[in-house]
Amino acid sequence: MPPKKKVERKEEQVFVEENGSYVHQREMARYTGGVRRLTDSNFCCRHGQGTYSSPLIHYEGNWSEDEMHGNGTLRFLVSGDSYTGQFVHGVMEGCGTYIWASGAMYDGGWRGNRMHGLGTYTDVGGKVWSGKFYNGSGPGLTPCVTTGGGVAAADKRDVLKDEKEG
Template identity: 35%
Template sequence: MKQKHFVIAAAITGIIVLGVALRMIYHYKQQLTTQKEVLAQLKQQQEHYQDSLRTLNRLLEADSLFINQAYDEAFSIYKSLGLDTNFINRRQHRYTISLQRQEAVEKVNNVQNTLDEEKRKYEQAFITQVARLQELQNQRNNASEQLDSLEAALRVQQSSFERALQQQAEQMQKQYSENYGLLQFTTPRGNKVYYLGETKDGVASGKGVGIWDTGSIYEGQWKNNMRHGKGLFRWKDGERYEGEYFQDKRQGLGTYHWTNGSQYTGEWVNDKRHGNGKFTDASKTVYDGDWKDDKFVGNNGGSSNYRVKPANNWR
């Protein structure tokens, strides 16, 4: 009886174990099927991703060609990827805008660089100018100090000069009152002379100026109211004599100028051309040699037919 029960129990246990095993096998098969489906889906997704990756790589390649302005090759790839014309046009438009922006940025950067460089130059020039102004200010201060010193020295010198000038003026005034004067006298030929210059014992002696009542003027040396020494006599008609006088007569060396351009330079005696001299007339004819009593006698002492214009109105 007991053995029968054992067999039944063993049979039930075997059935239960078999059922559990079958259940596990069924469940495993279910899991295996599910895993296969998942693997298939994953494989499908992988292939899709790979296709997308290849498409992306091709798109990147096309974009690179497009950026490098290989438009025909880029458009060929875009078309092979099934992209429409609108996409290509938009891509080209965006790229054009991008290039314009890049060029604008470069221009702005160039302008900014230029402004920075100009600013740097201006700052450097400003610093240089400030240093120069400071140097000029220092020079001005030094010059001002030197000017003050010079002004002080000039004031001292001016004071000394004024004292010396005052003393000299007093001496000149005293000398002028004693040795200078304004005279009026008559020549032996009856001409009135108005004289201003040095005097001695009340007569014209020394340097002075005489004005004749005929309009002639003499500037030079005087003695006892007579032209005596060197001087310049100018007639009213423009003729003039410059040279030596002796007791109111031309004597010694002198030059006479006529108004027509003629000129005599040489020796004079007793108010006449006498001795060695040279006469050049208005036509540039030259008479160079000996003269006697106001006439040309040649260069060997003999007589000659050459004549010159008479010296009228000597006085």
């Protein structure tokens, strides 16, 4: 009978969940909130609910493994723009509202930091554009027409489809 192989079991890494306040001197940034620390090293990352502020941005929301992940609000301090919504691995992804400093606004789907999916864009003059956005633009969108206090669908493909069926 061959000898039994010795099975080495690696110990699982143990993380400790903590809360605290940290300052990054070089980036002149501050983080306050949840962190995850590996017990046998100095590795530490933002994790859980927290607030990060630097000269360029301010983010308040959920973190996972040092990335904005979940719901949060990101303000761009230089431009004055802001985004409130969902993040996936540090990227605007899912549903959210982006407000430009100029007053323009987009509310709807996001993918890869770009307007993507169903959404509504309101320009500075108050004109509303609604429909399907793709990779940051709205091909085929037409201005919405206010009907009875509501906003009608405005995707040209939907309008043409309705005209053919009706």
